[in-house]
Amino acid sequence: MLKKLKGIRFQMMRTELYIIYFSLLVISLISFFTYSVFKPEWLYLEAIFFLLIMNIVIMTPVGLYVIYKQTKYIKDRLHAFSIFVSMLQQGKYSAKLFLEESEDELDNFTEELNDLANKMKDQVNTLQRLADEKSEYAQQAHIAATMEERQRLARDLHDAVSQQLFALTMMSQATVKLIDQKPTKAKEQIMEISEMALQAQNEMRALLLHLRPIYLSGEPLHEGIVRLIEELKKKSTLHFDLDIDEIELSQSKEEHIFRMVQEALSNILRHANAQNVKVELKNRDQEIFIHIDDDGVGFKANEQLEQKTSYGLKTMKERCEEIGGTLRIKSQEGQGTYIDIRIPK
Incomplete structure (x- = not known):
């Protein structure tokens, strides 16, 4: 009152x-x-x-x-x-105020607010366009890096594994000739051959490790999130409640959203000590809405965002703002954590 x-x-x-x-x-x-x-x-x-x-x-x-x-x-x-x-x-930049046609100061203020909304909408579109261009540049850089990596792998195969296999062939042929004449020497060479074979096998495993496919490469966002959660189910006892729509977005938006979801679930797995996790990905008229909550121990969200060590939360916020979105984190100790992300289309 x-x-x-x-x-x-x-x-x-x-x-x-x-x-x-x-x-x-x-x-x-x-x-x-x-x-x-x-x-x-x-x-x-x-x-x-x-x-x-x-x-x-x-x-x-x-x-x-x-x-x-x-x-x-x-x-x-x-x-x-x-x-x-x-x-x-809330990111609804297409909203408009109606003019009363009274030609007073409030009407002037109304026009200025509408102009501000248009400018914010244009800035969001510019940010999303820049994010798309950044994604294209990143893809071109990735292709160049892939070609360079292939050349490096070819050099490594030639310099390491290929030469080791050639040495194994020569030593095995020489050992065959020594088995009858010098069995002791042949035994020593067989042990050396075994060590060289083990070293070659380790070299090959190290090279194959660089050839693993990138996650979310070539698959839709909703499938990538479901696949990520299936992987987390195998590594934890978390129970997931999913409500995920099929959404078609640009590659940069999908990458940013996926990384934000990945970071949020990673934080839950490492810090929340939760039993249940709810993940929503909804396709609304003017925005993409992502909601993630858990029943874990919670934390003081404001303090965590202000700390320099909270790289994960800051990275999520930066990724969200990069594509013109808004991120809100609500959490209290003992009451779980709620994350709402809104991305304008």
């Missing part, structure tokens, strides 16, 4: 009362001055008090009623501004 009395509407009502009572004070001073100095026959002291009382009784409720009705328009406009700003904070 006290908060409402501090609103702009009631401030204007108090101002109206100040004006009424100040005007009555001026009238009363003039009346008493006229009565005391000029003493006209038509002016009585009782009439002055009667006039002042009647003005107070009539003007106070009438003035309050008039200003209360007139400020309803201002209150409604300010409420519309507040809702509009909240929608912008």
